[in-house]
Amino acid sequence: MGFTFSFDAIWNNLGPLFSGLLTTLQITGISMLLGLILGVFVAIFRLSRNFFVSKLTAVYVEIFRCTPVLVQLVWIFYCLPIVLGVELGNYASSIIALTLYVGAIYGEAFRSGIQGIEQDQIDAGIALNLSAAQRMRYIVLPQAVRIVIPVLLSNTVSLFKESSLVSTVGMSDLMYLGRIISASTYRPIEILTTVAVIYFIVAFPVTILTRKIEVMVAKKLER
Amino acid sequence: MSYDWDFYFVWKNLDVLFRGLLISLELTGISIVIALPLGFLLAVLRLTRNVFVNKAAAAYIEFFRCTPMLVQIIWVFYCLPMILGIQIGAFVCGVVALSSNTIAFYAEAFRSGIQAIAKDQIDAGIALGLSPAQRTRYIIFPQAFRIVIPVLLTMGVGLFQQSSLVSTVAIADLMYEGKFLATRFYRPLEILTIVAVIYFVLAFPFTQLVRILEIRLMKKLER
Numbered sequence: 036m037g038f039t040f041s042f043d044a045i046w047n048n049l050g051p052l053f054s055g056l057l058t059t060l061q062i063t064g065i066s067m068l069l070g071l072i073l074g075v076f077v078a079i080f081r082l083s084r085n086f087f088v089s090k091l092t093a094v095y096v097e098i099f100r101c102t103p104v105l106v107q108l109v110w111i112f113y114c115l116p117i118v119l120g121v122e123l124g125n126y127a128s129s130i131i132a133l134t135l136y137v138g139a140i141y142g143e144a145f146r147s148g149i150q151g152i153e154q155d156q157i158d159a160g161i162a163l164n165l166s167a168a169q170r171m172r173y174i175v176l177p178q179a180v181r182i183v184i185p186v187l188l189s190n191t192v193s194l195f196k197e198s199s200l201v202s203t204v205g206m207s208d209l210m211y212l213g214r215i216i217s218a219s220t221y222r223p224i225e226i227l228t229t230v231a232v233i234y235f236i237v238a239f240p241v242t243i244l245t246r247k248i249e250v251m252v253a254k255k256l257e258r
Numbered sequence: 259m260s261y262d263w264d265f266y267f268v269w270k271n272l273d274v275l276f277r278g279l280l281i282s283l284e285l286t287g288i289s290i291v292i293a294l295p296l297g298f299l300l301a302v303l304r305l306t307r308n309v310f311v312n313k314a315a316a317a318y319i320e321f322f323r324c325t326p327m328l329v330q331i332i333w334v335f336y337c338l339p340m341i342l343g344i345q346i347g348a349f350v351c352g353v354v355a356l357s358s359n360t361i362a363f364y365a366e367a368f369r370s371g372i373q374a375i376a377k378d379q380i381d382a383g384i385a386l387g388l389s390p391a392q393r394t395r396y397i398i399f400p401q402a403f404r405i406v407i408p409v410l411l412t413m414g415v416g417l418f419q420q421s422s423l424v425s426t427v428a429i430a431d432l433m434y435e436g437k438f439l440a441t442r443f444y445r446p447l448e449i450l451t452i453v454a455v456i457y458f459v460l461a462f463p464f465t466q467l468v469r470i471l472e473i474r475l476m477k478k479l480e481r
Binding site: 097098100101102103104105106107109110113114117118192196197198199200202203210213214217223224227228230231234235238239242 | 261320321323324325326327328329330332333336337340341415419420421422423425426433436437440446447450451453454457458461462465
């Protein structure tokens with residue numbers, strides 16, 4: 036084996052890889068924020084007493100949970116413009132796909148959180164003459180969010196990892212730049228390993244944090 | 259909307275999609291078969307008292323859980339042949355990447371299963387004069403396996419979806435054939451929709467099965 040590891044190849048390309056990481060973080064961040072908003076509505080609609088609304092939301096959730104994210108992204112990139120009759124760039128397609136995906140996942144997390152709240156709490160809200168919207172806003176959601184924070188965090192780590200798929204529709208994220216640079220420098224081992232390490236450095240602390248919060252939440256619930 | 263749906267090309271090329279599907283299923287099946295025993299072994303290593311062994315196992319698990327599957331696939335595809343100095347077929351690369359990833363996830367599942375087994379059970383094994391290997395084989399494995407079946411199934415469905423990523427390294431799976439046909443006939447809407455439907459039809463029943471198994475398991479544990 037005549038392979039020599041070249042640290043120069045890594046050092047010289049850290050700049051572009053870092054700019055790729057920024058794109059990755061930006062796409063993850065925007066999809067996360069939009070996904071959180073979508074997720075709250077998904078959970079509320081899913082638990083609605085209106086049979087039609089609840090079933091329709093369930094269909095949306097199941098479609099996005101039971102098909103590969105890559106298929107969702109490619110479908111939105113190639114097919115949504117045909118369906119809507121408008122131009123969608125790869126940036127918009129990426130955001131739409133990841134938001135719809137993570138919105139379904141967050142929605143399920145919020146739903147389990149809302150269902151975990153005791154009926155007494157809601158009865159107390161009714162006794163205090165709060166409207167349904169006020170009960171949701173002041174009693175249910177603040178508690179549900181606290182319970183599901185660990186789940187949301189681990190879902191967000193998944194979103195961060197899934198965001199690497201946008202490289203397949205030509206977004207110059209960390210994965211895309213890693214592939215381009217490793218091909219142009221003939222240094223795949225150094226570059227692709229660095230790419231993996233960068234993803235790891237971002238994702239690992241969040242999973243540790245998630246575990247700490249999980250333990251904290253579990254202790255609080257025991258009290 | 260004035261789009262004329264035309265499924266003619268889909269029907270004419272169903273055999274191509276079917277062949278792709280078989281590759282997807284083969285990749286998933288082989289990876290699961292490899293990951294089941296190795297995932298259990300890794301879980302046992304993760305729980306040994308030897309600090310070096312359990313830290314090494316933890317490092318493996320965390321690295322595969324905190325980096326994107328796509329990065330792992332591309333790393334194996336480009337770097338592994340260089341490091342080993344041999345030619346490796348694309349399909350084998352796909353199996354190596356998918357199973358290495360699944361081993362890490364299965365190991366975490368088995369670990370939680372093993373930790374859920376009551377200490378009495380192991381003490382009973384010691385009292386019966388069983389060796390550590392016998393206790394693992396006859397007491398720990400059968401019970402841990404039963405507890406984690408729903409989790410393993412969910413991860414199996416996840417693996418089936420993630421297997422679509424091998425299309426990016428030119429393995430002719432369902433996703434690859436779908437994209438190929440979509441660009442060849444300029445009919446992305448019909449073909450990619452069918453591809454999504456195929457993934458959904460295969461994944462959805464398993465998610466329902468998982469739900470049923472989970473409820474049954476809960477009832478058993480409550481008793």
